[in-house]
Amino acid sequence: MPTNATEGRVQGKVAxxxxxxxxxxxATAERFAREGAKLVLNDQxxxxxxxxxxxxENIGAQAIGVAxxxxxxxxxKRLMEEAVSTFGGIDILVANAGIIPEADLASATxxxxxxxxAVDGRGMFLSCKYAAAEMVKAGKGSIVCLSSISAFAGQKGQAVYGPAKFVASGLTKHLAIDLASHGVRVNAVAPGTIDTPAVAGLGKDGIEKVVSMHPLGRMGKPEEVANAILFLASDEASFITGAVLPVDGGYLAQ
Structure with a gap:
């Protein structure tokens, strides 16, 4: 597919x-851009x-960045206000921001x-709270939270990160019920080990160990997670809410 091709699955939607x-x-921003979304992008x-x-913008997308x-x-609040003032509303939230600390109970401070x-829990709560407020006004919207296999399976060295991702899965299910009557869907993806800069910090031995735990025998690609996020955010998933979709190479099937 050419880099500027558009399938239009979120055409004109503000994400x-x-x-x-x-x-x-x-990867999600790039995929949404190819699918026609107007993008409000946040990072530190x-x-x-x-x-x-x-x-x-070089591939024809409309996008702004709000640090x-x-x-x-x-x-x-400022992020959501910028979305509304620039593009007129919010159709989609992808609550992706998070950190992945490695610590067991003894070493965790x-x-x-x-x-x-604060980042993985409070940050997701705040993002959902203020995006949902705009969606409720419009009577429609879709939220996709980033959870993890660590929210479902106990793992060594995840005494802090794992519980934080339980927050993501819990928020997803409870907000899905709270917001359903307002036409707002809330779902999540639960990635396994994905080839990102954060995972690269585990080192060669650490990566090989976690990869061996995935039945498909490899790490996932960021684009594969983005594909799942796009599906849940789009109208193709219009009768799906409160779901947490594993994107994990079979990890949770064991």
């Missing part, structure tokens, strides 16, 4: 994506966002726990 500058967030630093916006900390209520819950 806010947090943590968009790299990894799965970037403006520079990488500007680079991504330029790349997407901010997802754990800051003021920053999230209270500060690490608080920081992880």
């Amino acid at each position: 806010v994506i947090t943590g968009a500058a790299r990894g799965m967030g970037r 630093d403006q520079g990488p966002l500007d680079d991504l916006v330029q790349q997407l 901010g900390d997802v754990s800051s209520e003021a920053d999230i 209270v500060d690490l726990w608080d920081h992880t819950m």
Whole structure:
């Protein structure tokens, strides 16, 4: 497919994506751009966002970058306000921003726990809260949260990250019920080990170990997660809400 080709599965829809500058967030932004979305992209630093916006504009997409900390209520309110003032509303939220700390119970500190819950938990809550407020006004919308296999299967070294991803899955199910009567769907994807910069930090031995746990025998690609996010965000999933879709090479089937 040419890089500027558009299938139109989210044509004209306004999509806010947090943590968009790299990894799965970037792959999702690129896929949504090819599918015709108007993009409001968030990450911590403006520079990488500007680079991504330029790349997407080069293929004909409409996009803006709004730097901010997802754990800051003021920053999230500003993000959603920018989406509304620029494009007139919010149709889709991809609550992707997060960190992946490695720590067992003995080595985990209270500060690490608080920081992880602030980004992965509070940040997702705030993103959903303020995006949903705009969707409720319009009587429609779709939210996709980023959960993880760590929200369903116990793993060594995940005493902090795993519980934070339980927040993602829990929010998904409870918000799906809260928002259903307003025409807003809430779903999640639960990736396995995906080839992102964050995972590269595990080192060769760590990566080989986690890859061996996936029946398909490899890491996933960010684009494969983006495909699942696109499906759940689009009208193709119009009768799906409260679902958490594994994108994990068979990990959770064992």
